[in-house]
Amino acid sequence: MKIAVIGTGYVGLVTGVALSEIGHVVTCIDVDPSKVERLSKGIPTIYEPGLEELIKKNIGSGNLRFTSEHQKGLPDAEVVYIAVGTPQRADGAANLDYVEQAALDIAANIKRDIIVVIKSTVPVGTNFHIRNLINQHTMNSVRVKIASNPEFLREGSAVEDTFHGDRIVIGAEDAETGEILAQINKPFNTPIVKTDISSAEMIKYSSNAFLATKISFINEIANLCESMGANVEEVAKGMGLDHRIGPDFLKAGIGYGGSCFPKDTNALVQLAGNANHEFNLLKSVIEVNNNQQVLLLHKILSRFGDDIQGKRVAVLGLAFKPNTDDLRESPALVIIPKLVELGANVIAYDPIAVNNAKKQLGTEIGYTEDFTEALKNADFTVIITDWSEVKKANLSIYSQLMKEPIVFDGRNCYDLNEVKKATIEYYSIGRPDQAPELIG
Ligand SMILES: NC(=O)c1ccc[n+]([C@@H]2O[C@H](COP(=O)([O-])OP(=O)(O)OC[C@H]3O[C@@H](n4cnc5c(N)ncnc54)[C@H](O)[C@@H]3O)[C@@H](O)[C@H]2O)c1
Numbered sequence: 245m246k247i248a249v250i251g252t253g254y255v256g257l258v259t260g261v262a263l264s265e266i267g268h269v270v271t272c273i274d275v276d277p278s279k280v281e282r283l284s285k286g287i288p289t290i291y292e293p294g295l296e297e298l299i300k301k302n303i304g305s306g307n308l309r310f311t312s313e314h315q316k317g318l319p320d321a322e323v324v325y326i327a328v329g330t331p332q333r334a335d336g337a338a339n340l341d342y343v344e345q346a347a348l349d350i351a352a353n354i355k356r357d358i359i360v361v362i363k364s365t366v367p368v369g370t371n372f373h374i375r376n377l378i379n380q381h382t383m384n385s386v387r388v389k390i391a392s393n394p395e396f397l398r399e400g401s402a403v404e405d406t407f408h409g410d411r412i413v414i415g416a417e418d419a420e421t422g423e424i425l426a427q428i429n430k431p432f433n434t435p436i437v438k439t440d441i442s443s444a445e446m447i448k449y450s451s452n453a454f455l456a457t458k459i460s461f462i463n464e465i466a467n468l469c470e471s472m473g474a475n476v477e478e479v480a481k482g483m484g485l486d487h488r489i490g491p492d493f494l495k496a497g498i499g500y501g502g503s504c505f506p507k508d509t510n511a512l513v514q515l516a517g518n519a520n521h522e523f524n525l526l527k528s529v530i531e532v533n534n535n536q537q538v539l540l541l542h543k544i545l546s547r548f549g550d551d552i553q554g555k556r557v558a559v560l561g562l563a564f565k566p567n568t569d570d571l572r573e574s575p576a577l578v579i580i581p582k583l584v585e586l587g588a589n590v591i592a593y594d595p596i597a598v599n600n601a602k603k604q605l606g607t608e609i610g611y612t613e614d615f616t617e618a619l620k621n622a623d624f625t626v627i628i629t630d631w632s633e634v635k636k637a638n639l640s641i642y643s644q645l646m647k648e649p650i651v652f653d654g655r656n657c658y659d660l661n662e663v664k665k666a667t668i669e670y671y672s673i674g675r676p677d678q679a680p681e682l683i684g
């Protein structure tokens with residue numbers, strides 16, 4: 245099948261590469277010529293394990309190419325995927341400007357009957373709106389079919405998720421279109437859920453909202469555990485063994501971030517509001533998350549009597565989670581500016597996200613890709629991302645390098661028994677605090 249993919253962000257790039265890997269001939273189109281230039285040379289524009297090899301292999305086999313010109317990729321395509329961003333508007337709703345522009349680009353360039361597949365996360369009703377927009381603007385008498393094929397990949401494991409996903413959801417306007425898409429996806433060997441378009445659009449938002457709910461739920465339980473002397477990790481283990489609950493997404497911490505959960509939960513609240521439905525549960529999920537992101541700051545202030553002026557602070561992790569250089573909605577973007585505002589001198593460590601962080605956090609803080617460098621002479625440490633380098637660290641490093649070994653861990657990186665053995669003062673989430681004087 246000849247396929248065009250519009251947008252080479254996380255989703256467009258991984259989709260295009262994966263479709264070429266399973267034998268389709270794919271042209272990836274992006275309006276950003278610098279991305280196209282790098283990708284055409286086989287250099288990935290995002291950090292994603294396993295992606296570089298696949299890009300190089302499929303460029304080499306002739307199945308994959310990149311262009312910044314819609315007229316080079318669209319006229320020949322039988323199927324066009326839209327995978328552009330749907331960021332959050334100021335009122336929380338999804339911004340459809342990029343999807344609408346992609347529709348106009350399609351309308352201006354198609355010369356044959358096509359199926360347009362929307363991979364971007366879009367509110368219910370968008371697929372039909374986009375089909376109508378294309379039909380209104382195309383000059384040629386071509387037949388346009390539309391299908392919703394939401395994406396479920398996670399950053400940091402996008403390639404693995406694409407080739408070993410739990411399901412592929414296809415919402416098509418008729419059985420023939422649904423079957424063509426099922427055939428395109430057959431080599432992935434993943435269960436396919438065929439449904440109507442509105443349900444497919446809703447499956448995506450509901451899945452993200454449910455996962456976000458699980459996280460806020462366990463974070464709320466963690467906060468209760470702290471007041472009641474229980475340990476949230478024990479609680480999550482005991483709950484997760486019930487197969488109706490399941491062990492995943494029950495890791496308490498500093499709150500969810502990333503390019504999807506925050507914006508998609510807000511968009512679903514807005515979408516519900518448009519249908520005169522007050523989504524109170526999801527509103528609480530969002531509120532719990534907002535509070536969770538500043539919880540460590542409260543712990544820090546309470547430990548230092550509200551005064552951290554002039555203190556040197558090692559912040560470990562900038563990315564919203566490990567194995568990505570993405571900072572979108574990272575708790576680091578909430579906590580670091582507050583630490584700076586309170587007069588702290590921040591030195592931030594991240595193994596791969598420093599370049600992206602500099603663009604957003606500027607020069608008011610120091611940066612390092614060396615974990616030990618950040619710890620040197622620090623008055624206290626704040627762990628924001630559970631990078632493996634941080635998790636694997638020998639805890640003696642904190643006493644060896646820091647002025648005082650005081651650690652606020654937003655990701656529960658360390659076993660409390662190990663912490664007990666090391667002489668560090670340790671505050672984590674939903675677990676008993678460990679101070680050196682308690683040892684023994
Ligand atoms: N990032 C994820 O992990 C993830 C996972 C599942 C679903 N999603 C959803 O997928 C969509 C895309 O997300 P993303 O993170 O890949 O987005 P992104 O913002 O990282 O990338 C979008 C790309 O599209 C390009 N673009 C915009 N308009 C264009 C046009 N008219 N023609 C050609 N190129 C154009 C941009 O230059 C950019 O490179 C969103 O709706 C998102 O919610 C994202």
Ligand SMILES: O=c1ccn([C@@H]2O[C@H](COP(=O)(O)OP(=O)(O)O[C@H]3O[C@H](CO)[C@@H](O)[C@H](O)[C@H]3O)[C@@H](O)[C@H]2O)c(=O)[nH]1
Nearest residue numbers: 395396397398399493494495497499500501502504564565
């Ligand atoms: O038990 C958990 C699991 C995750 N998180 C946090 O939740 C956020 C999101 O994590 P994750 O879901 O792994 O990353 P994303 O790449 O944002 O992926 C989510 O968002 C994508 C975009 O819609 C979807 O495609 C994926 O299925 C969905 O998992 C991160 O801040 C994590 O630290 C927790 O705090 N506790």
